[in-house]
Amino acid sequence: MSIFVDQNTRVVVQGITGREGQFHTRQCLAYGTRIVAGVTPGKGGQKMDDVPVFNTVGAAVAETGANCSLIFVPPPFAADAIMEAADAGIAVVVTITEGIPVLDMMKVMNYLQGKFLRLIGPNCPGIITPGEAKIGIMPGPIHLPGGPVGVVSRSGTLTYEVVHQLTQRGIGQSTCLGIGGDPIIGTSFIDCLEAFEKDPATRGVVMVGEIGGSAEEEAAEFVASQMSIPVVGFISGLTAPPGRRMGHAGAIISGGSGTAGAKIEAMKAAGIHVCENLGSLGELCAEVFK
């Protein structure tokens, strides 16, 4: 079992003929992901390796039964791509694109209100259910299939670091996903924690947060009131200066809120096992999830 995606997920890649789209489509196919279609307007009828390319997401869905979309479309056109996927009836939209204007994402989020669609990202590494489907840009081999731990994170490479430490200690993963480093994202920590709690294959969660916003504090409240499985937490950005954007558009301490210290306090108060030193995360997980 897993959350959001599995071996039956049928993926259409939006922006499949671009440099990143091509590279990662091949990586996902090599991992065993069922990529059934690609979309690049103007290139309908062509093929990217063996994957048929369509002009519109609607046509791709009608022909191939795709139910998940992986988006590599450049920032100026990404909001349009997400809404096109939504209108074509796609159930899970994974948006890798970094640098989408905030106002565009605000419009997308309000447009998606009331629709049955899960948007993951943007500005995220994607989602992987190890051994079943890799829908994103993470390196596949670092993962260990079979669970029992779910990983959810606002970051990319930091997630790989966490997964690597788990795998090295023989702790497998059910599903790992990055929810994105932008201020406005489709799937929250709480959405993932709720799904992990319900997933029989997941018996613990590692949650990786960072400075900026209040998503970690809200997640901590959810953990305290709604979760029975153990959660290990880590927050990056203790040394980040206020008012500066630390790479991720969402990673900024403003007006004294969004600090790592406040997030760590909230997580501790919620009974989350907080890892203070990233170098010891594997050790802590081995202890908590044994």
Add this chain to the structure above:
Amino acid sequence: MKIHEYQAKELFQKYDVPIPRGRVAFSPEEALSRAQELGSFPVVIKAQIHAGGRGKGGGVKLARSAQEVRELAEQIIGMNLVTHQTGPAGRIVKKVLVEQGLEIEKELYLSLVADRATAKIVVMASQAGGMDIEEVAASSPEKIIKVFINPLQGIQAYHCRQAAYGLALSPALIKPFTAMLKSLYRLFVDYDCSLVEINPLVLTADQAVIALDAKINFDDNALFRHSDVVAYRDLDEEDPLEIEASKYNLNYINLDGNVGNMVNGAGLAMATMDLIKLAGAEPANFLDVGGGASAEMVENGFRIILSDPNVKGILINIFGGILRCDVLAEGVVQAARKTGINVPVVVRMEGTNIDEGRRILAESGLDLITAVDLKDAAQKVAQIVGA
């Protein structure tokens, strides 16, 4: 991206948002002629830097005569202005805004912000104007009115009424306030702002609503569609190393410590800075070379770290995903050959093409210190700088 008050007021003027008459000046002589253009005293002389708290720091003064204008402008232009937002180093003032003095009856607060939690544009208004709004929010949040606007719907008259009645404006002021708020909303959306803030918004003795101050921040992600905003960029307000890094699309922030570090990915970069601190040392920078960095980007990043004279040791932490370890190693070797490494470098690599990366470093003949894992890496670099 931030701009100056005088630039924000140019945009206000374009959108018919009432502002005091005034113009920017780069020298005391220019300040004097600006004051004379205004035709009457008093005038206000305001230091133009990208930081708040200018008044408390002595960067905003009232001049009652031509003589005072010259004296105060001489004092302010060239001064090192220290405010709670500049940090102890302060900022050199290079220009001032010279504005007409107003007869102020009441000071209010008004801002528009992109709210990340609700994905709405929120109008924040308060009768506690002129004060630090973060302090008001902390001590008496009930004094702040919030009106949430769905960007698909846009601003409506009732949104403006909610704010106006919340501010207890007199009936005569509701119409001009509504017009102003609608203009500010248009400006916010047209220019992809992340913040438009007026503190204080003043009611004058002759019953006008005027933006006495103006602050606008823009969404960096949207600058590609606003070349006129990019033209407002003031390199005097930025760190020279950060300007250099931005030429190569590197995410670099200069900090006060002495351990340089280069990492791929923003989250891992922040976590690496934290590890350096936990090991007892201080990071000299934040540098995210990005997921898809080339050998050239790595080389440029390395060169920028090395040009910071405070750096006494460097930690490279790469988790190879898209950025493969061999590409990173290639970049480090190139940088070392071109610029020469004058401080010890600890390298921790993991992930894609790790063996190839290790081989390139080993065969380069460079004197690099390898670390087995994160903890080891942080401890080694902390030892080097004597922490």
